[in-house]
Amino acid sequence: MSFTSRPERRATVSDPRALRALAHPLRLALLDYLLAFGPRTASECAEVVGSTASNCSYHLRALAKFGLVERVDAEDGRERPWQTTATGLQFGRTDDPGFRLGSDTTERFLADRQVDEEADRVHRAIAQRDDLPPAWRDASILSAYALRIAPDELRELGERLDALIRPYIALTREDAPADADVVALHLNAFRHPDAP
Template sequence: MAELPPRKRVEDVELLRALSHPLRSALLHHLTSVGPRTASECAEAVGSTASNCSWHLRQLAQYGLVERADAEDGRERPWRARQVGLDLGDIDDDPVRRAAQLGVVGASLANEQELTQRYLDSLDDLDPAWRSVAGLSSYSLRVTPEELTRLSHAIDALVRPFVSAIRTDAPPGARPVHVGVRAFPRIEHSGKAEE
């Protein structure tokens, strides 16, 4: 297998703040998932207006996260993601950077929740072949930090070759699919880490 392109490491607090905007997060995830799309197509997919999407896409372009793609029909030029994933780094001790990082995580989680709800709302209209292979799983593990690191890297190595923006060998019938993985210590309602 060819070496996969790296994720973009995000260090800049202003870029983190820009990514914490829910619509920008949704647009970037959408373009990464489905490939080049016009602002109008993005608007339909994320539930906004074409003009609003166009403005936010231009903002993402200023940070080098999206760019214009060649138009097939010579009319409105589509946008495409320039990155195949983002790396926010470890949650920072600096309160300004931490707040910006958590804003990005919050926007991403909200987008993931919305995608999950849309999937559940569309079950009756979904092709039975796709409905039967979709999965919503959760696990309660008991691991050390080192084991969790290994597990996270193993999951990434398994999933990453299928990322839409990377994959060049997708067979006919392949569709964009959302996969979300979260791994963190369980915290009791009281705020105490479970032992």
């Protein structure tokens, strides 16, 4: 798989209509796949997300209406691939009361879906661990920490971690070694739900 690096462009999705469009599980899976692996055709997406090429094409066009994906020129002149318009996305807060996190809302659904997808990837990675080359098996990390930290320290920690991670983002990395591959990294930091 070859990557053509792109300039970094992170985007925040806070438009309630775009958030509603992303609430469809297949659209979220397509966007996640393109963010991880770069330009892909609807047929290539279908193989990974477990759908048909025509269904993926329909949902990719729906994402394009909100400026989240776009068509790019095909290398072979056949089916044109899709790519994300940004190299990183986050879901922003919106003033629309129907989208507030923590209640039964679209924003909550998107956050829950993202956590579920991350957990699924972790389970699949653990199941495949014995089949990995030793270098990848030894480099994999599965860690959890309980920190005692103030909100401003947590914000600073997040910014420092982001600065360390950003040079390795798949869509923007220009200097990747020949043996580099796509790695899923998930960081979650929040006040422990069981804290008094």
